Amino acid sequence: TQLLEQSPQFLSIQEGENLTVYCNSSSVFSSLQWYRQEPGEGPVLLVTVVTGGEVKKLKRLTFQFGDARKDSSLHITAAQPGDTGLYLCAGIDNAGNMLTFGGGTRLMVKP
Amino acid sequence: DAGVTQSPTHLIKTRGQQVTLRCSPKSGHDTVSWYQQALGQGPQFIFQYYEEEERQRGNFPDRFSGHQFPNYSSELNVNALLLGDSALYLCASSLLPTGDNEKLFFGSGTQLSVL
Numbered sequence: 001t002q003l004l005e006q007s008p009q010f011l012s013i014q015e016g017e018n019l020t021v022y023c024n025s026s027s028v029f030s031s032l033q034w035y036r037q038e039p040g041e042g043p044v045l046l047v048t049v050v051t052g053g054e055v056k057k058l059k060r061l062t063f064q065f066g067d068a069r070k071d072s073s074l075h076i077t078a079a080q081p082g083d084t085g086l087y088l089c090a091g092i093d094n095a096g097n098m099l100t101f102g103g104g105t106r107l108m109v110k111p
Numbered sequence: 112d113a114g115v116t117q118s119p120t121h122l123i124k125t126r127g128q129q130v131t132l133r134c135s136p137k138s139g140h141d142t143v144s145w146y147q148q149a150l151g152q153g154p155q156f157i158f159q160y161y162e163e164e165e166r167q168r169g170n171f172p173d174r175f176s177g178h179q180f181p182n183y184s185s186e187l188n189v190n191a192l193l194l195g196d197s198a199l200y201l202c203a204s205s206l207l208p209t210g211d212n213e214k215l216f217f218g219s220g221t222q223l224s225v226l
Contacts, residue, residue, distance in 0.1 A: 006153075042115070042201050042217030043154070088153050098144075098167055099215065101153030 003027070004091055004102035012108045016078055021087055021105045024071045029091035032072045033099070034063055037086040079109045113138055115204050115218035123224045124192050132187040132221045136204030142166075143185040144215065145177060146201040154201055160185050161207055189223075197225045 004025045013019055023032070031050040035043035047056050049065035049072060056063045060083075062075040072089055086106050090099040116135045124130050136143050142161045146154035156169035160179035179185045183204075189196055199222050203215040 004153075041219050042203070044217070045215065048214075090153075098156045098159065098169065099146075099154075101146075101155070104151075104153045 004089055004100055006087075006089055006102035006105050008105060009103065010106050010108075012110065013079055015080055015109055015111050017109075019076050019079060019107070021074045021076075021089075021107075022071070023073065023089035023102050025091060026070065027091070028069050029100075030069075030094045031092045032065055032069070033090045033092065034072070034074055035088040035090060037088060037104075043088055076107075079107075081109045081111050083107060084109050115202055115216050117200075117202050117218035117221050119221060120219065121222045121224075123226060125226050126192055126194060128192050128225075129188065129190045130192060130223060132189075132200050132202075132223070134185045134187070134202030134204075134218060136183050136185070136202075137216045140204035140206050140216070141183050142205045142207045143179060143183065144203045144205070145185070145187045146203065146217075147171075148199040148201055148220070150198070157187070192225045194225050197223060199223075 007022045031048055033048045034046045036046055037043040047063045052067045052069045054065045060077045064073050086104045088104045089102045115137050118133045144159040145157040147157055148154040157171050157175055158168040158177055159166045163179045174190045176188045199220040201220045202218045205215050
């Protein structure tokens, strides 16, 4: 069974601070995705990383896939209250059928 | 362009009852996956339907069953409900087999409460 562990589980910071969320696994995934979920809504895809060592940037968000394709990180620069939400990482199996989600990191950015 | 739609949005049932949840995929999508998200946790894969057949199944008991219709819409059925089945049930659609399978679009979910 492939498992993904996210850390930290909860994070409360002030507006303008930087933060990093980690997603770790003992298994190799063909690719890994990051989602953001708000209360009462489904997860919304932020990015997919495929190649080991890959780095992708989405405005103030930087995503990195580990060289061995077992772990990933999400770094947010100068966090804003609008970044508040549940951040989920999800690994895709080799058949591309099933997402294995981490437990999520709940981020609160205070003004 | 309509996204993924799920119904109902909220549902309250009692232990032992049966429930049916419904999902209409994003226009142009032919594959539907169902996920269960317990409070404070990440979603867990239940199963995926393509061409009206179950392609893959997660670690869920046979009480969880599904169906996909010719118009690609899908239903999730849960029999003999347990208190632990209380969760947000998410439907996600994608397109197979063009290689876009990785691009999942989620609905807003059905919040099921079992009393």
